[in-house]
Amino acid sequence: MSNPVLENIRTRRVVREMTDEQVSEEHLEIILEAGRWSPTGSNHLPNRFLVVQDPELIELIRRVSPGIYSNAPTYLFVCVDRRNFPTYIDEQADDPVFLMDVGQAAQTMALAAHSLGLASGPVTSFNVPALRKILNLPERFTPWMVLCLGYPQPNPQFVMKPGKRRYWQDLVYRERFVPWREFEAD
């Protein structure tokens, strides 16, 4: 069975070759609006989005982000502002629920971007201490993932193999964990 949402989920791929065209304000706002609807733990809404489009800043960020291979004209950082936790205590700083909030928002926005014909790719390999200085980020405000955004190059030069996927049947257990299924999946 298929419908436009399922089709969008199935056909989204990371795209690293983009045109020079800047992401339009209209498209950017639709993507950000989609991000705001993603769920967050306890509805704390810790996600903050930092959009960078200034070419000089993009160049500086690239220098300290070995994981960015694309030539995206827009970087959408998915950040967590710990000040948004009303019950914030230091020990919660590394609570993995923050990262789940980030992942939810990033994927929601990647799907929104794909539905509009934009290219996107998530990246986590960047240098946070250096970015703090470049982007003027306070200690409580941490970028966890950047979604590289742009319009896809019509004739990409370096075509990557489509991301390998297992069949869903190989990923799923029903009711209880079954050890022998691990071998089957590999």
Next chain:
Amino acid sequence: MDDEKKFLTEDQVVELMSLFFSCSLLLLREPALYGPLRQLTAAERLAAMVIDDVSPEVRTLLEVALERIPVSHTVTTRRDQYKAIVVELNEALGDCLAARAGLTEGAVA
């Protein structure tokens, strides 16, 4: 830096230092002796080669590199201390990049 005589421009030096430092930070989960430390050793060698020829902003970065990287070699088994040095190096890198781009620190709450 006198580009006539050198093989690298100052900008290229900063680019390589950015890569060495950023990779050393991102490799922190690996054993220090394999990944990050080798990146830092390369950065230290590069810093020593060019320090006399660079601008004051880059000199500050290279001085931090030459002072702190040898210390990092002595604390590779003490993860917290080792990580603190790598973070310190990357903060110095951020300061250097921001200064060279004319970015001044804004109000940070």
